[in-house]
Amino acid sequence: MVQAQEGETVDAKSKAKGYMRQLQRKNILTFMLFLYDVVVVLSKISLKAQISSSTVADVAASIHAAETALGMYKERKSTPSMLEFETYFQSEDLTASLSGSTNIETHLTKMLEGLKNRLEGRFDDMQNGVCKALKIASFNLWPEDDKLQDYGNEEVKTLAGHFRRGLAAAGVDTTKVGVEWELLKARLNSKSDLNNFKKNSLPWSSIIPTVKEELPNICAILDLVLTIPASSAEAERGFSRLKNLKTTMRTCLKDDRVTDQLLIMLHSEEISSFDPHPAISLWHAGGMRARRPEYHRRRCHASSAASCSGNHDSDSEQEFEAEYSSDHGGSYIGDIQSDDHHDDFESDSD
Template identity: 30%
Template sequence: MKNLPIGSKYCNDKAGAMFCESISKTTRAEVVNKINNCSWCSISCDGSTDFTGDDLEAVYVRTCSKGKIEDSFLHLGSSESACSEDIYQFLMQTLQNLKIESIVNTKLVGFCADGASNMQGLKKGVAALLKQKWPYILVTHCLVHRLELAFKDTVKKSSPKLHDKATTLLLGLYYLFRKSPKEKKGLQRTFEVLGERQLLPTRIGGTRWLPHFMRAINIFHKTYKVLRYHLETSSHKNAKAEGLAKILGDGNVIVYLIAMKRVINNLQNLSLYLQQDQISLADAYTRVESAKITFAQLIDKEDTSVSAVLETETFSGEKLIFKGQKCSSNLLNGTVRELLASLESRFPPSELISATLIASFKNWPHLNDDQLKDSVYGEKEVAVLYNHFGPVVFPDVTDTITLDDVTDEWTTLRTLVYKKDPHMKELLKWEHIICDLSDQNLQNIFKLMEVVLALPPTSVKCETAFSAMKLLKTKRRGRLGNRRLNDLMAIKIMSPSIEEFDPEPAIADWLMSTPSEQKRRIGERTVKTSTSSTVTLSSDSEDEVMEEASVSGIQTTLNIPARLSKKDLECCDDSDSDSDDEDTDMTEDLVFSMLNTYLRE
């Protein structure tokens, strides 16, 4: 239990559950304390199912205090149903149970979720219900989900048939070597014979992040020669191998994957940036705009890799077959144009969103002293932010704190930042600026900037919570209830590591966590006998009198893993989990059904 010695007593599942509850209670109390002391906060919410089919909702809170952004796990539980009204009631009940409803009422400025209709519905979605209570909150559709949808829109419009074939090929390779130990052993022997590094095909889909697709394409390119040699050898006795070998030799599919590699690589870099911890909404949108410029520059640029394959009709030394119309060398150009149109559609311009960009120092223009005197940068954006968030930022002094006052403070702040270090402003952080300029009487503009910093750009943290949930609630622990799972999640995600963990608050809570709220007696216990006399038992004989609810076969201590590392919490594919296939867009049966269709062509 957090590597703490607990002696020979309380070594059963019931005692472990009590310890777990006390540790999670003190851990969650720290999160509640952050919310109480922060300037502003926002909520992120997402839903998923565990392997038993139960619907669960994960709730994260983003707080901003003196310019410092923190994302904290708040709760995991199940609502009555997946409809928007029940999820809304679940969120409100969570705030009430944690006794932070009154605090959140005055500090909530944003809400972020994916694009599901029960979350983002304009009339009856959770976001719409929240706006009825908090009219000024800014609702954000998760930028990473939007990026994924933009990519799907692109492939549907540009080359849908080629994309379906390429997807069938990548998923078919993954399923073939995962489900068939014989084929996997044969592939490994082929690697050894050809003297190549062993890399097994990986899965695309899953949690749907674009990095999965990029990893699968990279491995496919590195192992193409080995895969083709092995599948052509096995094709005479395995129909699935025959179908995959046929697609492997299709020149149009190979050209498409080569062209898409360049596109997906840039999308992957953008997706990974958006999944970083503690990035602001302003930084996220700035990165999206820079990605649009990168893609625009790819138009009319020749892809030398595609041209080489089209000219030689070979790839990795293997001959390709081009059936029907041969792909042109400008395949990339058409895909990029469709992608830019999809990005414009999925990331529509908004005056309020554009105004938040001034909170990123990367957007501030380079100005010398003469230009700084005449600069009006940010004044229009400050006016937009003041008009939208003014009633919540200055609820009691709106009449005394005017837009002119805030604009003047912005001008002073802008001048001081440029004078501080004009060449290093891109590396500045608001928490340092607010601390260094705390004596400059700029509280009003700082409040406005902190509102922008508290707005979450993605709901990725909720996805990481579900990744942690799958590591905790496995098939061997399928009866784990939501209450206990929530406690374990709080410990796994938010509790400090063993080296940094302070057990004193948890011990103090456990000592008082009795039905009578009286302190536990550790040294002795008084038990009434059948003759109404009392007997004082030492701790050595306690187990002989107490009937422990221990279960045979369960570990003597509740093994709670240390806090998840960043690698564990990434939205990555868990190839060892039997439930991974449930998240893919194409099931194994569908993949091989399409494979049979291509084989008959």
């Protein structure tokens, strides 16, 4: 129920009444249900593009699925929610207040045609050349086990030829990628590993480290393919994090500090799977240094001895220096200067 709140102006109340009259028209309600289903379909593309591990082929497949679903809506002249119109508005009082017809075929067809034209221009070259070869990086597009034998052979050759200069500069032997691709498929296909990867949607980042030592050349090509961004979502996420990091209260942050913190924010593991113990051990080990429990007591003793005699070359100080040298194998004055320099350095760092 659309209703203006108490104390609102006459203009606001008249607008609320106008909205109420519009919501009592069946064609308006039907079009809202249609929009709901269309937004659900399009949101799947957006969500897939926002996943950092999504490949170009994954996003292209999501767009193709959306085109197929919208094409079915256009052919049927309806959507699942539109078919449930009577279920949503089955109350007798509500049904009696509705007027008009639920026929929106003209507007539905026009909008779906416009969306189809827009989507067809995205990744329209995925069926040719290098773009087609990128499909090997998506497990969801891999065929079943019985058709896996010849899958990807031509695509691997295409990628190796297209990126041959960069791969050669990185020390990749492109003559071995064909054999290593066959071995990689055999490894993944054994013990139904491929079906497990598809079912759990495991990324290549959890697979490549286990086979990189054995199959370095094909893993280098897969790493290269996975670095090609499928959308600008990752870059936009970086600028969003930068805005939250370098606020007006932190304008003095240096570039190296900003870079380090952004790397941590953008590329760290999820908090649920992050193990802090290695980082804590590294930090703890880096801050440890040798301690001398007798340092302050002996330093005070030497200062007292010097003040009492009024001469730094007194017999008591010489005896203390000799005792310290025999116990620690070094000069006490030299150690004091070294410690003072280290303490000053730590103070400057803090």
